Amino acid sequence: MNVMLSIDGLEKSFKDKKVLHNISFEVRKGEIMAILGPNGAGKSTTIRNIMGIMYPDAGSITFHNYEGNEIPRHKIGYLPEERGLYKNVKVMDILLYLADLKDYPLDKAKERILMYLKKFDLEGKEKVSIEELSKGMGQKVQFIGSILHEPELLILDEPFSGLDPVSQELFKEEIRSLADQGTAILLSSHQMNLVEEMCDRLFMIQKGHKVIYGTLDEVKTEYANFKCTINGRNQLQDLEAIADVERVEQHENSATLYLAKDVNPSQWLKLLPETLIINELKINRVSLHEIFIDIATGKNLLQEAGASDA
Amino acid sequence: MRNSRKVAKWEIKRNLKNKSYIIGLFLTPLLMILGFTLPGLFSSDEDNSELTQVYIHDELNLYTDIESIADEIGLNWQLNQTDLSEAEATSALEDSENTAYLFLTEQVLTDGVVPVYTSEEIDNAFMNEVQLLTTPLQTLQLEQLGLSPEQLAVVSNGVVFEEVSTEESEAETGEAGLETASSDDFLEKMVPGAFAGIIFISIVFTGMAIFQSASQEKKDKIAEIILSSITPTELMQGKIIGYFILGLIQVAVLLVFLVPLVIWKFDMPIMEYLLVPETLLLTFIALLGYLLFAAVFVGIGATMSDMTTAGNFQGFTMMLPFLPFAFIGPVIGNPSGIIAQIGTYIPFSSPGVMILRISLLEEWPWLEIIIGLVILLISIWLCMKLAGKIFKVGILMYGKNASPAEIWKWIRA
Numbered sequence: 167m168n169v170m171l172s173i174d175g176l177e178k179s180f181k182d183k184k185v186l187h188n189i190s191f192e193v194r195k196g197e198i199m200a201i202l203g204p205n206g207a208g209k210s211t212t213i214r215n216i217m218g219i220m221y222p223d224a225g226s227i228t229f230h231n232y233e234g235n236e237i238p239r240h241k242i243g244y245l246p247e248e249r250g251l252y253k254n255v256k257v258m259d260i261l262l263y264l265a266d267l268k269d270y271p272l273d274k275a276k277e278r279i280l281m282y283l284k285k286f287d288l289e290g291k292e293k294v295s296i297e298e299l300s301k302g303m304g305q306k307v308q309f310i311g312s313i314l315h316e317p318e319l320l321i322l323d324e325p326f327s328g329l330d331p332v333s334q335e336l337f338k339e340e341i342r343s344l345a346d347q348g349t350a351i352l353l354s355s356h357q358m359n360l361v362e363e364m365c366d367r368l369f370m371i372q373k374g375h376k377v378i379y380g381t382l383d384e385v386k387t388e389y390a391n392f393k394c395t396i397n398g399r400n401q402l403q404d405l406e407a408i409a410d411v412e413r414v415e416q417h418e419n420s421a422t423l424y425l426a427k428d429v430n431p432s433q434w435l436k437l438l439p440e441t442l443i444i445n446e447l448k449i450n451r452v453s454l455h456e457i458f459i460d461i462a463t464g465k466n467l468l469q470e471a472g473a474s475d476a
Numbered sequence: 477m478r479n480s481r482k483v484a485k486w487e488i489k490r491n492l493k494n495k496s497y498i499i500g501l502f503l504t505p506l507l508m509i510l511g512f513t514l515p516g517l518f519s520s521d522e523d524n525s526e527l528t529q530v531y532i533h534d535e536l537n538l539y540t541d542i543e544s545i546a547d548e549i550g551l552n553w554q555l556n557q558t559d560l561s562e563a564e565a566t567s568a569l570e571d572s573e574n575t576a577y578l579f580l581t582e583q584v585l586t587d588g589v590v591p592v593y594t595s596e597e598i599d600n601a602f603m604n605e606v607q608l609l610t611t612p613l614q615t616l617q618l619e620q621l622g623l624s625p626e627q628l629a630v631v632s633n634g635v636v637f638e639e640v641s642t643e644e645s646e647a648e649t650g651e652a653g654l655e656t657a658s659s660d661d662f663l664e665k666m667v668p669g670a671f672a673g674i675i676f677i678s679i680v681f682t683g684m685a686i687f688q689s690a691s692q693e694k695k696d697k698i699a700e701i702i703l704s705s706i707t708p709t710e711l712m713q714g715k716i717i718g719y720f721i722l723g724l725i726q727v728a729v730l731l732v733f734l735v736p737l738v739i740w741k742f743d744m745p746i747m748e749y750l751l752v753p754e755t756l757l758l759t760f761i762a763l764l765g766y767l768l769f770a771a772v773f774v775g776i777g778a779t780m781s782d783m784t785t786a787g788n789f790q791g792f793t794m795m796l797p798f799l800p801f802a803f804i805g806p807v808i809g810n811p812s813g814i815i816a817q818i819g820t821y822i823p824f825s826s827p828g829v830m831i832l833r834i835s836l837l838e839e840w841p842w843l844e845i846i847i848g849l850v851i852l853l854i855s856i857w858l859c860m861k862l863a864g865k866i867f868k869v870g871i872l873m874y875g876k877n878a879s880p881a882e883i884w885k886w887i888r889a
Contacts, residue, residue, distance in 0.1 A: 251696060255490055
């Protein structure tokens with residue numbers, strides 16, 4: 167696939183504190199690439215470096231298919247994490263201004279604005295002042311502003327924060343369809359469930375270090391071991407005695423068994439002792455969310471895997 | 477530059493669609509017109525009511541002379557001749573207001589004292605005005621002594637101590653030569669200065685809105701979105717240009733109201749006075765002044781998230797445009813004095829002081845003006861540079877005011 171953006175060996179320090187360590191990844195045409203990580207991991211800093219709002223101490227940022235050293239701002243759509251719009255202006259005016267700054271033809275922009283307003287349930291709001299919109303509506307207008315000029319690379323920093331589930335769905339669909347049309351999308355988020363459903367590849371970052379980098383499937387096979395949830399009152403030592411169980415979390419009547427890597431679920435199930443009380447049994451891979459929580463809380467079942475991979 | 481133009485266009489459009497800007501646009505000239513006309517209305521009323529009744533007991537046949545003097549100077553007198561004696565006059569004055577009796581008797585020529593009886597209520601200036609009549613009386617006195625007209629001319633010229641400095645002697649002789657024309661000359665010189673002053677004040681005050689505009693960028697958290705399309709420098713330049721044009725719009729509106737008013741009030745060929753080379757230099761200075769303050773405002777504005785939470789430091793910079801006002805008194809008192817010179821060399825007072833001095837002085841102190849301009853240009857360059865650095869970092873610090881220590885750090889970065 168066509169690589170649109172490569173980040174190579176990015177380093178950044180604030181005062182004496184190093185916040186990015188050797189960050190490298192790339193974003194390809196038509197894919198959704200997610201940067202995941204807890205608050206303060208360095209997601210927004212990475213993105214701000216890409217956008218030229220900050221300058222890295224070391225490393226390179228390359229926009230492919232563009233000549234010159236300038237950031238091809240007109241080809242990039244950017245939705246920052248901390249975002250807002252001028253308060254006392256009309257929706258249409260601000261969007262046209264943003265399009266104009268991107269050198270996008272205004273008549274075409276006007277058409278697209280009306281089309282997107284309709285799509286996002288804001289039909290007829292183009293003459294309304296921004297301050298009269300609800301927060302969610304404002305978010306939608308900002309999103310429209312970032313995709314209005316048909317960017318080839320779209321960078322979204324926490325696009326779902328502050329959105330209700332219906333709007334989240336709308337955003338997800340639109341982002342997916344943009345990727346399908348060939349837009350390269352770099353998306354940062356800490357809402358794992360959403361990301362898990364839509365991203366093609368992901369880069370997980372913790373305290374400025376790379377933790378995981380790969381396609382969603384790769385990551386899941388590589389890092390997300392199986393876990394088995396059993397409803398029923400059992401003794402902790404009985405559960406721990408089962409083969410290939412690395413860790414057990416027990417709450418009253420249910421227990422979650424974290425299994426070792428490379429366990430074959432069907433074979434493992436046969437090893438369960440007959441004395442076990444099972445009201446309900448569920449076996450599935452650890453979700454991104456759980457990997458994420460583990461990393462964020464420092465339990466880090468992946469530490470070894472991550473370290474060996476790095 | 478193209479992007480700066482877009483930002484400028486946007487700022488202009490945004491303000492022109494803003495009700496408070498429009499109101500302000502027309503309120504300023506209205507206030508100025510009120511300022512011009514209201515005192516005039518009041519004082520002209522007073523003039524009419526306080527016409528001083530002057531009765532002259534004339535034994536010296538000077539009535540017509542006095543009449544013509546009063547007329548020429550424009551004294552607010554109603555002249556009457558009277559035959560009343562001094563005693564009768566005192567009793568007549570008891571129940572009258574704004575009335576005076578002058579007794580020009582033969583005795584005046586020998587004593588040199590004119591008895592003046594006034595009512596209790598009389599214009600404060602009357603006793604000063606009356607002194608103007610000494611000249612014809614003295615002439616008459618001297619004639620009585622039998623001097624020839626030539627001798628008379630010499631004596632009545634009197635002796636005057638005149639300071640003649642080498643630089644200004646030319647100017648002074650020019651001035652003395654055309655006494656009646658000098659007030660016109662003065663106006664002629666003041667018009668370009670006043671014009672530049674109006675431009676300066678209007679664009680600098682409109683420019684103060686840059687403050688708000690820059691801090692609003694932070695408050696509305698839109699800076700990062702804008703900066704994904706253009707560079708901070710372009711955004712800053714755009715704002716400076718935008719508010720400059722908004723200031724010019726204010727000037728245009730002001731002039732549309734003011735010029736007819738001035739023509740009506742003062743009846744002078746204002747356009748003729750205005751279209752002189754001085755206007756160009758003065759306007760150029762006003763423009764430089766704007767650039768200097770715009771740089772300061774845009775930089776400081778980027779350090780504040782809100783006008784209401786501005787610290788002392790930011791508040792202090794808001795006062796900078798008012799610095800020239802501190803110099804107005806001394807500069808008018810002595811346009812080439814040391815204070816005027818200092819004012820010319822301090823960048824923040826220099827535009828205002830220079831405009832004032834150039835309008836007041838006959839001979840321009842070219843060297844000082846050039847030094848002042850050079851200092852101003854360097855300061856502008858420096859302030860723009862600093863503002864750029866501060867703006868770049870400050871504009872992205874959402875919801876926070878920067879302390880002077882932080883600002884210093886950004887400048888050094």
